[in-house]
Amino acid sequence: MLQQDRWLAVALLLSLACESFAGPAQPVSQGASVNPATRFSSLAQIDRHNVGQLKLAFTFRTGRLGAQGSAPLLWGTKLLILSAFPHTLFALDLTRPNGTISWQLTPAANRVVDGLHCCDRIHLGPISNGNRVYIGTLDGHVIAVDPQHGQPVWDVAVADPALGETLASAPTLAQDRLIVGNAGDDFGARGWIAALDSNTGRTLWKRYSTGPDQDVGTRREFQPSRPEDSGIDLGTHSWPGTSWQHGGGSVSGWTLYDPTLQLLFHNTGPAAPWNPEPRPGNNLWTAGVFARDPRTGEARWFTGLHRHGLYGWRNGSANLILEHAWGGSARSLLIHPDADGRLYVMDRKTGELLAADSFLSEPRAQKTSSTAPIPRTNLQVRNICPAWVGAVGADAALDEATSWLYIPVSRLCMDLEDRSANYIQGTPFIGANVRVNSNSAARGELVAWNIVARKAVWRIPERLPIAADTLVTRGGVVFYGTLDGMLKAVDAHTGALLWQFKTAAALTGQPTTYEGPDGRQYIAVVAGASGPYGLAQQAWIDRRDATAARGLARVMANVDPPRDPSGTLYVFGLP
């Protein structure tokens, strides 16, 4: 009898384990009201007619220099914000006025990473699966927190700063797994993506962006979208010698989880070093898009965008999901705005490239690879466009109703001089001198792009690159922020400016919207510099050196320093 009971329990457990993957797909929500796969909010209380009346509800100052790019997260009646590094996670009680702190948590910080994070955009959370809240930390930890009382549940170190690794993105929730990847292309860190058990923090699998098939997960179910990418151990053979061990390809951007196809989509960063001459070959699997199985980490397909990358283009902008007919048949689409100024549309099931259109008005992306400037060691090549930061300043938002994409654009060029690069563990592995410039008075642009019609609908020129993620709501309003600290709301159909607000610091993070405990819709954004453009604004940068802040210093030369360098949360509501 006892024996029978035991078998029954095992069978029950097994069926439960199956349930967790075979069960109905649950949308992974971010603050319950903004879809993380599209940055579209279904809230519509604030619409194009009343957005002009938005008033400041309250502010909250984190007291940390700058900010990290993630939006605040609504959990119950609490609003959670993670400050810039060294991090503090604050929970504000929304039932009490003016952002009263409910609890705060400051994990121990390894300040070595102050010298390691440079050039990736940072989004470290928090995210929530309902009963737990998760954050990444710049110094390489993933921490699970009990959101009721602010107690850490588990804390694991996943990235090793001694190797030049940091974390730039919060984990992505895929059912009961947390998917996290490293940053550190500029330090020659080998890119990886890993899955952690969301209950314990235990690593379930870890796959690299370079190296043998076993490490990359390109052995069994792998079908590259281009036939030339099939072969044995291309992650080592497309590199000279052992240079794949320091070949970059980090997974610093947001990993996308598709619950219907049960697939993960993530970008791999540029190959290290920037100077391409020491790494002849295709340098797989850097600078492309992977689809992986969240259960095993095995790769399903890969679409390489920049083989043997020449310009150090970042590949951190978020991919988006769109279900729409394409060429006459219903397709599962993956939208990838790329650093080279093109919008890539792929089939999510196979990685097949369906479209690659330039969304830049000026400077246009290079049409063919034969006209692209080729950098050489010790030679200066001028006016390479787009600059290494890429043409996409931040994450785009997709209006799910119209399939219009709102792309925050950076229109910068660079002068690049490649030099020989030395790998010394924990130090930059770049091998290039770079000066960023712009021939245009409008260094940024917000582009509304009709994905299906494959053309721009309207454009808003901006004086500076747009480095803040966009948000679009069912109310027909697009929110975006500028580097001179202006939060703007524009009409999603016409691009007409409806409302704006001047914050005390640069906007480099994601605006969000939520329904407060009082049932009213609010708009929230954290002002404060972060990422490469934020770095160019810091007080320790001297602009007499044109190569300071990876050459971005002079782009920000005419921008007033922030009125208040601290990260500050602004919450707006209708009166």
Place this chain on the structure above:
Amino acid sequence: MTGRIFSLVFGAVLLTACQRESRSFRLDPPIAASLEAVAPMPNGIGGAPPDSDAVLGHPYLTNAYNLNQGKQLYTWFNCKGCHADGGGVTGPSFLNGWWRYGPQAVSIFISIRDGRPRGMPAFGNHLTTEQLWQLAGYVRTIGAYSAMTAAPSRNDEMQSRPAENRAPAAIATPSDQWPATRYR
């Protein structure tokens, strides 16, 4: 006669001019040993320079050969990745006259040799003591408070700022950088 005197004087001037460029391919072992003998203060920030540095006339700040070696090491050991050409990236700028650990060459030497807690790696295992001093001397001249007579040789890389000996550090006060503190 006057011609002979002239050439004698000219020769002497030439010889003294050579002094600035003098180089030794191998340091005398006692000097090399003494250069390592910096005495850091208990807080580890700065300290007393080795006696031999003053006796030799601060060769790592005034000798163009040493400065030039330092400039090469600055590129070879990836200093540019974090400090650019002195303008700073994730590491601080050397141009603006603010030194987190003080402007003394000893502090810079200790920073390079032992590293600093906020991201500066230790290069003590990668460089000889003489190279550490050459590099420290070069870094010190990037943000010199007064124009220097010695300078590293021509810059063959991307021109990004005025030459080292022509750009005395302009001290930007914190209130120049942050107007918020100016009005407080």
